Amino acid sequence: MRPIKFVHFSDLHLDSPFTSIGPDVERISQRRQDLIDVFDVIIDMVKRENTDLLLISGDLYEHFYVKKSTINHVNCRFREIEDTKVFIVPGNHDPYVKNSYYKNFEWNSNVYILSEERPKVELFDMNVCIYGLGFGDFYKDGFLSDEFKADNDKLVNILLVHGTVDMNFTKKAYNLLSSEELSKLNMDYIALGHFHNRIDDLGQKGVIYNPGSPEPLGFDEEGEHGIFKGTVSKSLLDVEYVCVNRKQYRSLSLNLEGINSDEHVVEKIRHSLGNMSLENSLVSIKLKGYTSDEYRPNKAKIKRLLEGSMFYFDVEDKTIPGYNYDELRNEPGLKGLYVRKLLEMVYRANSEKERYLLMKSLYYGVEALEKGRIEEL
Structure with missing residues (x-):
């Protein structure tokens, strides 16, 4: 046979x-x-x-x-x-x-x-x-x-x-x-x-x-x-x-440290995707890392700049606005004490999610102590 x-x-x-x-x-x-x-x-x-x-x-x-x-x-x-x-x-x-x-x-x-x-x-x-x-x-x-x-x-x-x-x-x-x-x-x-x-x-x-x-x-x-x-x-x-697949999925994690504009973010996203057929791609984009006091990513603007270039994409902003916490922890008084205590909790965090939430809390606390107000991220 x-x-x-x-x-x-x-x-x-x-x-x-x-x-x-x-x-x-x-x-x-x-x-x-x-x-x-x-x-x-x-x-x-x-x-x-x-x-x-x-x-x-x-x-x-x-x-x-x-x-x-x-x-x-x-x-x-x-x-x-x-x-x-x-x-x-x-x-x-x-x-x-x-x-x-x-x-x-x-x-x-x-x-x-x-x-x-x-x-x-x-x-x-x-x-x-x-x-x-x-x-x-x-x-x-x-x-x-x-x-x-x-x-x-x-x-x-x-x-x-x-x-x-x-x-x-x-x-x-x-x-x-x-x-x-x-x-x-x-x-x-x-x-x-x-x-x-x-x-x-x-x-x-x-x-x-x-x-x-x-x-x-x-x-x-x-x-x-x-x-x-x-x-x-x-x-x-x-x-x-x-x-035989028609579409392809891609998860992308970008560190935004050193980036100072939404246009630069979009440029980095396109570069990271390389030779992918974007019109047939579904992309999940996670923005991570510390951003400077002068720049915070505008997710709505980033989405507008990317609109139409991919079959589907989503942008998740997990960046943390940065201060020089190593410098702040050595300050006398309430601010230094707060930074030291929060950083200790960050170092003991059991997961990336817990660490991220603690770093956001650290940022909000320092912002409140320095400016007397909190601007929602």
Whole structure:
């Protein structure tokens, strides 16, 4: 038998609410369209390469937000790849519940939803058996029963899993599993989903692959995003990563010490972003450090100067207006005592947030002592 050609993706989250980018309806609509566009790119790749199997390891869509028109579009595209078998395992965002589209929608004949009702499908014409371990509810305790262990070594055995692997510190039950127990199932390929960042050849046998989200969904998902395509047989596993994302996220932290104008801040932001495609970028900008008495950043002006240059950006001002506290701490009287006491608390701070709040308090106190008033930052 010839090797089986497959494409594997997960965690697309169609019709995601994208609450992290604010209330702009038009921008949210574009991000949702990005997800559809990425799905279409994947289907076009499957068609172009005559792929045998399309493996989707959960969270294809958002249960509480997905529109029927989106499901119709997905199914129509599946119909265009009639010769490709599509296997889907439900995730924690699109579980196999009673009002799920997985249960109540007439999917095309080449689409197989793997669940507790149908945990495996044997395709003897391809010499392959596909197993599925997903979610029948929004939370799930991890377990592996004997039905998921490959029982025919002559078949190419593939397992689709949506769950948390080798990260059992979480208190939420998102199908907690270990790569060690997965490796004991004698699978030839394990198509993992749930993590939104890429993981290659995990486990003792190097057959567990997690592509991550094909389109990044938040600022904790920086860098390239994509899918896996490859070939698998009893003696061969060849996997290639393909980048497909439309947008990219970037978190930027800028120290403003020595900067004396908002224009200079914007110049530094643009320089720090380098060769990024700004029109396709979502950027979170955090301004940090001490600023002089003569300059405080004007966040509204900085936003105006950046407006239109990026798909989305946000500016957070975490700067601290500075005094020469080393000099002030040596002054006699109340001011010196106040500075010494606050600096001691700053040095003992347990977190960056606590340190920032204490430094703001230090600034306000010195300003009140020197000027008799406090100007809100």
